[in-house]
Amino acid sequence: MNKPKHFSSKPQGPQSQRLECPPTTDLCDAHEDMLAVGSLRVLPPVFQNYGGEAAMAGPVVTLKCFEDNSHVRQILETAGQGRVLVVDGGGSDRCALVGGNLGLLAVKNGWAGLVVNGCVRDSLELSECAVGLWAMATHPRRSDRQGVGQRDIPVDIAGVVVRPGNWCYADADGILVSDKKLG
DSSP, rough: OOOOOOOSSSSOTTTTOOOOOOOOOHHHHTTTTHHHTOOOOOOEOOOOOOSSSSOEEEEEEEOOSSSSSSSHHHHTTSSSSSOOOEEOTOOOOOSSEHHHHHHHHOOOOOOOOEEEEEEOHHHHHHHHHSSSEEEEEEEEBBBSSSSOOOSSSEEEEETEOOOOOOEEEETTTTEEEEESOOO
């Protein structure tokens, strides 16, 4: 049986370079050897998609920040080139690291999506953004803006190590992180 391919159906920004995302179930089936040795990893099923895209794929940019989204904004202000921003917010449930304005910024600058180990807000606005945005929950409070954070370092996302340059694939069945691009 042929499974439908995941394509973006919404308008994309002028700098968008979003890639087709093969179903994560198919990627797991085709790469069991990589799963066995840990070069393909599955994030725990604690994330939900709040963005307007049902699937995303792209090379990873990492950020570690705790209850401070200053660097999230700085990164999303740059050309995304179809990349995925993976934010290690320490799993905090005390504030949101991404909201509607940052979702719009991600779309405008061509980011494929975000994975947030923490919360988001403005969920209705985010659902209208042509970007994948997986996070743990929603929270109405905004984060601090102290300029604290570290970019392009290995991060721990719900017990799974994600490194800059890894590849992220996400859809309704889960989120995968691979040491290399999968075909």
